[in-house]
Amino acid sequence: MTLQASFGAWDWAVIAAYLVTVLLIGAWAARGAGTSGEDLFLAGRSLGVVTVGLSLFASNISSTTLIGVAGAAYGSGISVAHYELMAALVLVFMAVVTIPVFLRARVTTIPQYLERRFGPRHGPTVCRYISALTIFLSIFVDTAGSVYAGVLVLQVLVPGVPFLPACIALAAFAGLYTAAGGLRAVVYTDVLQALVLLAGAGVIGYQVFAQFNFSWAAASASVPADHLSLVRPLDDPDLPWLGVVLGLPVLGFYYWGANQYIMQRVLGARSLQHARGGALLAAGLKLLPLFLMAIPAAFAFSLLPDLPQGDQVFPAQIARFLPAGLAGLVVAGLIAAIMSTIDSTLNASSTLVMVDFVRAEERGWSPRRIVRAGRLATAAFVVIAALWPLAIRDFPGLFNYIQQVFSYAVPPVVAVLLLGMLWRRMDGRAALVALLVGHAGGALILVWRVVALRQGMDDGLPHFTIVAGLTAMLCAAVAWATTMASGPRDSEADHSARALDAGLLWHRADAATPSRGWRDYRWQSLGLVLAVAVTVWVFR
Template identity: 60%
Template sequence: MLATLDYVVLGIYLLVLVAVCVRVSRRSPDSDELFLAGRTLGAGVVGLSLFASNISSTTLIGLPGAAWGSGIAVANYEWMAALVLVFTAVFVAPTLLGNRITTLPEFLERRFDARMRKYLSGVSVFLSIVLDTAGSLFAGALVLQVFFPGLPLGGTIAALAVFAGLYTAAGGLRAVVYTDVLQSVVLLAGSAMLAWLVFAEFDFSWAAVKASMPADHLSLVRPMDDPNLPWLGTLIGLPVLGFYYWTMNQYVSQRLLGARDMKAAGGGALLAAG
């Protein structure tokens, strides 16, 4: 159960989020301001926003659960992303910023034709709604239900969706990325604290941790018959997935497109990779 201090912290956090939105919002924003923050984002903001957009509630809840059930090979999704981001900083970001595009489908229309733009737009919107957004809202609602058991699942998901939509519409990408900077600090501090508390349960003994789980759960390279992530999937499948997620996914690449110059975009990608 939450104590009074917990409610105070949650209330302050909500007020800070609203204050950030009000502070960075622009009156009568044009499309560049609304969708790309006026192309003024620096490397630090881009990098932390990329990090926070990837490490969401689905990651904090889903990945530890998957690691508990099948082993830490799921961490391959994250470290492989670092390699993709380095490639993005060197090769992809210059192309995207050099064309002064607003969306990835727009780039494909210039490269191919309008049919490719419509296809990617449709696929991106569909996957964003039924996969990324749905998973994040569901995981966020589950977290809130832990602290407030009386909350209905459907109503909580709807409330989170409305709040996120209004917040984004009011402040545009600028409000989103500066909120991401705050989220990054909270995520890193909270994750470090959680790791410390969990490790303390084993008296800070790595031998005790190893003894408490099957040996194969600590292997990043799994055999070909592994049902979750065989080594060939790590070698071939994850890079393909990573290139889509970090370069063709508008939700993520929008941070790069909002960078003020190539140096900021490349530096942000490298910061997120680190």
């Protein structure tokens, strides 16, 4: 049974209404996007708690959850939900440590913070290095991965849809309202998208559970025992427990705390209180994918045993279990999830180009020229995002593609950013050495794994999440050793003192808040941490 066969007029009407609404929001946001670069890139720093939180959640859900996490849960079980649970813990850490520093620095991009932190000698090099890496990951991994996920849905929805034209259409649609409305269009469409995708995922989870007469015992008995276990043995090929402890904090911190397309919402918040509140709202929402997406997909293993690809499980559930009328809502949610990452990464990448490379404001460009150039950069990235999925479709699993690429690229960035924020003596020279050593090692590991795979050999390396954790520790050790071996130069010691005075380092007072009782974000954070711990214990 194809999804096309189960679709009725109401389903198509729901999808059409969603697409029209997104374009109308983009057109409305475009009215205020042409006044300045800050309006285009940070929505005029006017975002509130709900907008920040829902936009953070919706932007992440796209390629990694509805398609990727569901596919991984279908094939190997719910342990993949650790990525979502770890995100909640990372967002709590950000609320306490990183968000106060970034907002006090009044930066537009994360690499811009590193430039200020490491001073005029090494700061610009570190800034451009990390900015270029972020653009690469955003376009070639996140954006292209989301376009690929969208085309998978379209091909199930309308069998026979040609791959490349569908990629071009999807990327162009997201690029249209992103270029017009900037971050304001992105975040307000994300609010709509978050609500729609949560409703859609809830409907399909309900329908899957209904196939077992709402009996947990019957549903769990239908799948292998380890399918519903979050804690896996050390030799587990999909996600060993040591990888959760060592690697997921590294991958999670980069994605949520150093990734421009995610952090752009936080940087656009109207105050520290709104930024923290939005981060904690997103953390609470990250508890839901386990129940709305991973567990239903794991149960689908017994209901849909013959899928050629795990990535097809979510659209296949729509075709199999939803009646006409509900299918349109769920597909609209799926499209919403995909679009929210595409628009976010396009806007973030154009921001990085204009702020970290072109440096338009420093050159005295007019606001109109900055906005026009930013829109041209977005258009260029649309072209890349539309074509790169041709390479992704040959990779074994969308989620696997995303996480493996990140595991080799991001550990050095995490080490440099955290040391720079938490250790006063950390300098730009040590940051560059750590970045070069870490990425050279990651490239060698990647090449070795590809060679071993092609020759049918065991590469002898631990799981990629363990490698990510070990690489981050190695980079931190290299940065520490480089700093200690050379000793502080007078100019660098002076810069470290200025960085402290300028508020570019974290200190304990940053964790303080005037709020009391349940409004105190620290009590909210503790509640979220306990919720994650209880969830892991229940599904251990």
